[in-house]
Amino acid sequence: MLKKERHAFIMHQLNLHNKVLSNNLCTDMQVSEDTVRRDLHDLSFGGKLIKVHGGALSLSFSEVPFSSEKFYSHKNKKVIAEKAVKLIRNGMFVLTSGGTTIVEMARCLPPQLKVTFITGSIPAAKEYLMHPNAELIIIGGKILKDSKITADAEAISKVRQINADLCFLGINAIDIAHGITENDWNVVQMKKEMIGASTKVVCMTISEKLDTFQPFQVSELKQIDVLITELNPDDNKLKPYSDAGIYVL
Amino acid sequence: MLKKERHAFIMHQLNLHNKVLSNNLCTDMQVSEDTVRRDLHDLSFGGKLIKVHGGALSLSFSEVPFSSEKFYSHKNKKVIAEKAVKLIRNGMFVLTSGGTTIVEMARCLPPQLKVTFITGSIPAAKEYLMHPNAELIIIGGKILKDSKITADAEAISKVRQINADLCFLGINAIDIAHGITENDWNVVQMKKEMIGASTKVVCMTISEKLDTFQPFQVSELKQIDVLITELNPDDNKLKPYSDAGIYVL
DNA sequence: ATGGTATTTGCGGTTTTCTGCAATTTTTTT
DNA sequence: AAAAAAATTGCAGAAAACCGCAAATACCAT
Numbered sequence: 279m280l281k282k283e284r285h286a287f288i289m290h291q292l293n294l295h296n297k298v299l300s301n302n303l304c305t306d307m308q309v310s311e312d313t314v315r316r317d318l319h320d321l322s323f324g325g326k327l328i329k330v331h332g333g334a335l336s337l338s339f340s341e342v343p344f345s346s347e348k349f350y351s352h353k354n355k356k357v358i359a360e361k362a363v364k365l366i367r368n369g370m371f372v373l374t375s376g377g378t379t380i381v382e383m384a385r386c387l388p389p390q391l392k393v394t395f396i397t398g399s400i401p402a403a404k405e406y407l408m409h410p411n412a413e414l415i416i417i418g419g420k421i422l423k424d425s426k427i428t429a430d431a432e433a434i435s436k437v438r439q440i441n442a443d444l445c446f447l448g449i450n451a452i453d454i455a456h457g458i459t460e461n462d463w464n465v466v467q468m469k470k471e472m473i474g475a476s477t478k479v480v481c482m483t484i485s486e487k488l489d490t491f492q493p494f495q496v497s498e499l500k501q502i503d504v505l506i507t508e509l510n511p512d513d514n515k516l517k518p519y520s521d522a523g524i525y526v527l
Numbered sequence: 528m529l530k531k532e533r534h535a536f537i538m539h540q541l542n543l544h545n546k547v548l549s550n551n552l553c554t555d556m557q558v559s560e561d562t563v564r565r566d567l568h569d570l571s572f573g574g575k576l577i578k579v580h581g582g583a584l585s586l587s588f589s590e591v592p593f594s595s596e597k598f599y600s601h602k603n604k605k606v607i608a609e610k611a612v613k614l615i616r617n618g619m620f621v622l623t624s625g626g627t628t629i630v631e632m633a634r635c636l637p638p639q640l641k642v643t644f645i646t647g648s649i650p651a652a653k654e655y656l657m658h659p660n661a662e663l664i665i666i667g668g669k670i671l672k673d674s675k676i677t678a679d680a681e682a683i684s685k686v687r688q689i690n691a692d693l694c695f696l697g698i699n700a701i702d703i704a705h706g707i708t709e710n711d712w713n714v715v716q717m718k719k720e721m722i723g724a725s726t727k728v729v730c731m732t733i734s735e736k737l738d739t740f741q742p743f744q745v746s747e748l749k750q751i752d753v754l755i756t757e758l759n760p761d762d763n764k765l766k767p768y769s770d771a772g773i774y775v776l
Numbered sequence: 777a778t779g780g781t782a783t784t785t786g787c788g789g790t791t792t793t794c795t796g797c798a799a800t801t802t803t804t805t806t
Numbered sequence: 807a808a809a810a811a812a813a814t815t816g817c818a819g820a821a822a823a824c825c826g827c828a829a830a831t832a833c834c835a836t
Contacts, residue, residue, distance in 0.1 A: 281794080282579045283546065286588055300812080310796050315813070331803065331812065400656055400665070403649045407675055410545050410587040416649070416677050418667020418685060426656055428665050436667060529832090530784075549822080559786050564823065580793065580822065 279307050284317050285326075292327055292336045293385045296356065299333040352382075354484045354508035359383040361506050361527045362446060362482055368392050370443040373472050374402055376427040377448030379482045381405055387412065396440060398428035398468065422464055429464040437471040445476030449483045451492045454518050457499045459492040466494040473497050480504040488515055499524060528556050533566050541576055541585045548582040586673065601627075603733045603757035608632040610755050610776045611695060611731055617641050619692040622721050623651055624714075625676040626697030628731045630654055636661065645689060647677035647717065671713055678713040686720040694725030698732045700741045701754075703767050707745040715743040722746050729753040737764055748773060 279287075284307055291298050291306075303314045322329040327337055359382040366372060369392060374380050376399030384405030387393075395406045398417035406414045419433035447469055451459045458481065460466045473479050473496070485507045499522045506527045509516060520526045528536075533556055540547045540555075552563045571578040577588055608631040615621060618641060623629050625648030633654030636642075644655045647666035655663045668682035696718055700708045707730060709715045722728050722745070734756045748771045755776045758765060769775045 400652045414670040416667045418665045421663040
């Protein structure tokens with residue numbers, strides 16, 4: 279294993295678990311403790327991670343020194359992302375919205391996976407480009423500055439021409455009565471089309487957005503196939519949704 | 528086995544496995560270690576792969592554009608970028624290609640400037656999004672993984688519908704005889720359209736690419752309005768171009 | 777075809793980098 | 807406070823990179 283490969287491997291592990299143990303890395307990469315230590319030292323020197331006794335931590339946690347709120351929601355999104363990537367199979371065409379949860383998912387993709395992603399989100403696109411085996415199709419159009427995605431008439435008409443296997447939506451509000459709701463009219467239109475363009479629809483959200491709603495409806499619950507949160511699937515909060523026929527992960 | 532063949536072989540292996548070992552290549556291609564090393568060096572210099580101890584890795588491993596060797600060219604690109612932004616006026620519609628020089632320009636934009644950018648480049652788009660007053664329109668389509676821009680039929684037909692005030696092109700080769708040339712067929716088509724879609728065309732390149740050429744022509748010199756390099760405008764190397772009627776900055 | 781030019785290639789010797797080992801120091805844990 | 811785990815340091819063998827040179831090869835114009 280080459281030095282740079284090891285570095286990439288370490289960073290990947292770090293993106294996945296937010297922490298690595300030197301011991302673990304030794305056995306995983308089949309090198310001596312010293313080599314691992316030196317790798318960690320190099321990466322730490324380059325500001326890519328934080329070295330601690332016995333291993334290293336991901337930067338994303340220390341970037342904002344003391345914001346426990348961010349800390350937990352990020353951690354939760356990571357959990358969601360890890361559940362989500364398991365749904366993706368080789369050769370699939372996957373349509374995705376924007377949002378931090380989606381970006382997190384892009385970072386969790388196993389490197390061998392061969393998938394074609396279709397998205398109008400620039401931050402997500404940037405992540406997909408890092409992946410060695412992912413193909414990428416961009417939905418063009420005028421960018422909404424606040425959500426960093428394309429969502430104008432052109433983008434919507436493009437989505438209409440697509441038939442994807444899977445659609446991942448990061449959502450902002452969901453409840454039994456109103457289904458999925460949003461506060462941005464353009465985003466709503468876009469997501470509606472995305473749902474229509476995909477065989478299966480997967481919604482991802484942190485649990486605090488469960489049982490909330492916003493002005494505009496994106497879709498009814500019955501159009502959703504899978505709902506992913508950071509909670510355990512048999513958590514009480516999720517019962518109403520699984521009762522409504524959604525496969526809860 | 529000829530040099531070009533070997534290069535092609537190496538790139539092929541790299542696309543397949545994302546990594547190659549010098550030793551392996553020696554035996555596969557039946558040449559000495561030095562030759563392999565020189566091949567790797569050439570390809571690395573051309574930005575086609577990342578050379579590491581013991582072999583090379585596919586570009587998808589690279590996360591850091593500022594890695595050692597590219598330091599100087601980065602400095603030059605900053606100089607170019609600063610000259611370029613001076614050409615942009617409030618209210619303009621600006622079409623841009625991809626490439627590191629363009630990204631550098633995006634970083635140099637004065638914050639008060641109100642401009643609409645139109646691009647198919649994801650890295651450039653990400654930068655434009657950081658700008659407080661820039662609007663952004665994305666040209667959609669399938670992404671070329673190596674250049675990280677959209678350049679398929681769809682993207683080209685979109686560009687054809689545009690009338691921009693200014694077009695910034697990061698170029699890979701320019702000389703008096705062949706004009707602007709490229710080595711990627713799709714990129715060539717895209718840039719051709721971009722030139723046609725703009726009132727004024729600005730080309731940017733580091734001086735080491737002056738007086739070089741590549742397989743496919745993007746445009747004749749006369750279609751270019753402005754040429755920007757890191758050199759002083761009255762440098763001798765630039766004289767042929769200003770003589771050809773180009774405004775040299 | 778041919779001869780000259782320029783490029784490319786392989787080799788020997790040297791320098792640099794990488795990696796694992798052992799001894800020592802620091803940190804953590806009990 | 808002592809024991810255990812991890813970090814640091816120096817070192818040495820091996821592998822790889824680098825440099826200059828001479829031979830071989832490809833290229834070009836005649």
